Amino acid sequence: MLDISVKAPAKINLTLDVLHRREDGYHDLEMVMTTVDLADRIDLTETSSGISLESTSGFVPHDDRNLAYRAAALIKKRFGIQKGVHIHIHKHIPVAAGLAGGSSDAAAVLKGLNRMWDLGLSVEELAALGLELGSDVPFCVTGGTAIARGRGEILTPLPSPPPCWVILAKPPHGVSTAEVFGALRLEDIRKRPDLDAMVEALRNQDFDGICRNLSNVLEEVTIPAYPQVRRLKERMIRFGGEGVLMSGSGPTVFGLVRRENTAKRVVNGLRGFCRQVYAVRMMGGLEANT
Ligand code: C5P
Numbered sequence: 001m002l003d004i005s006v007k008a009p010a011k012i013n014l015t016l017d018v019l020h021r022r023e024d025g026y027h028d029l030e031m032v033m034t035t036v037d038l039a040d041r042i043d044l045t046e047t048s049s050g051i052s053l054e055s056t057s058g059f060v061p062h063d064d065r066n067l068a069y070r071a072a073a074l075i076k077k078r079f080g081i082q083k084g085v086h087i088h089i090h091k092h093i094p095v096a097a098g099l100a101g102g103s104s105d106a107a108a109v110l111k112g113l114n115r116m117w118d119l120g121l122s123v124e125e126l127a128a129l130g131l132e133l134g135s136d137v138p139f140c141v142t143g144g145t146a147i148a149r150g151r152g153e154i155l156t157p158l159p160s161p162p163p164c165w166v167i168l169a170k171p172p173h174g175v176s177t178a179e180v181f182g183a184l185r186l187e188d189i190r191k192r193p194d195l196d197a198m199v200e201a202l203r204n205q206d207f208d209g210i211c212r213n214l215s216n217v218l219e220e221v222t223i224p225a226y227p228q229v230r231r232l233k234e235r236m237i238r239f240g241g242e243g244v245l246m247s248g249s250g251p252t253v254f255g256l257v258r259r260e261n262t263a264k265r266v267v268n269g270l271r272g273f274c275r276q277v278y279a280v281r282m283m284g285g286l287e288a289n290t
Contacts, residue, residue: 008040008104011248012168015213032198036166040104040105044112059091071130167266175251216247226251239266
C-alpha cells in the first residue's frame with residue numbers, strides 16, 4: 001500500500017561565495033539558492049520494522065550511504081519509532097551534479113515521515129534535523145528562494161525569480177563536493193558575487209539583473225579540473241543562454257532564458273555535445289515541496 005508521496009525538487013545556485021574555512025572543517029558560505037521544476041518523487045510505505053530503499057536509478061546506493069535512508073534512520077532513532085518504512089526513489093535529478101538531488105530526497109523523507117508518523121515537527125525543526133544529514137538539506141526542507149549562510153542552514157527568504165526557463169546540462173562525470181572545497185584556495189579567489197545586487201535584482205523582478213549577477217566562486221576550482229564545464233558554458237551562451245553559471249560544486253551548468261523558443265534552441269544546440277540536458281521552469285515561487 002502506498003502511504004505518502006513527496007516531491008523532491010532540484011536547486012540551483014544563483015550566487016555562491018565561500019567566506020572562510022571554519023575550525024570544524026566546513027566553510028562559511030553565502031549563497032542564493034532557488035528551486036527548479038526538475039524533481040525526484042519519493043514514495044514512502046509503512047512497514048512493520050526496519051528501513052528498505054529502492055530506486056529507479058542505478059547510480060544511487062540503497063543502504064545507509066544514501067542520504068534518504070539516513071534521514072529515515074535519524075527520524076526512527078530520534079523519536080523511538082518501532083515501525084519501518086520502504087522508500088522508493090523515482091530519480092530524475094542527475095546524481096553528483098551540484099543540484100542537491102540527494103539532499104532534496106533526504107528532505108522529502110523527513111517531511112514525509114513527519115506526516116506518516118504524526119510527529120508534529122515544524123519546518124524549522126525539520127530543517128535542524130536536516131542539517132545533521134548535510135549542509136543543503138535545510139534549504140531543501142524549506143524550498144523557494146533564499147539566501148543561505150553559515151554551512152547553508154541560516155536561511156533568509158527572498159522573492160523568487162520571475163518566470164523563465166532553466167536549461168540544465170550535466171557533463172558525464174560527477175563531482176565530489178568535499179574535493180572541490182578541499183582544493184579551493186580562498187586567497188586565490190578573483191571574483192566574488194555581488195550579493196546585494198542579486199537581492200536587488202530579485203526584489204525588482206529584474207531578469208537581466210539576475211543574469212548579470214550570476215556568480216559562483218567554486219567555478220575557479222571545478223572548471224580547471226573539468227574543462228568541459230567551460231565549453232558547456234560557452235556553448236550555452238552561443239545558443240542563446242542569457243545568464244549562464246555552474247551550479248553548486250558542479251559540474252552541472254545552467255542557463256536562464258526568458259522564452260520557450262530560446263530554451264528549445266539552447267537544448268538543440270547542446271544535444272550531441274552533452275547527453276543529460278533538461279529544459280525546466282524556474283519554480284522558486286511555486287510550492288515545490290508537497
Ligand atoms: O554537508 P555536506 O555533507 O553536504 O558537505 C559535503 C562536503 O562539502 C563537506 O564534507 C565539506 O568538505 C564541504 N562543505 C564545506 N562547507 C560547507 C558545506 C560543505 O566545506 N558549508
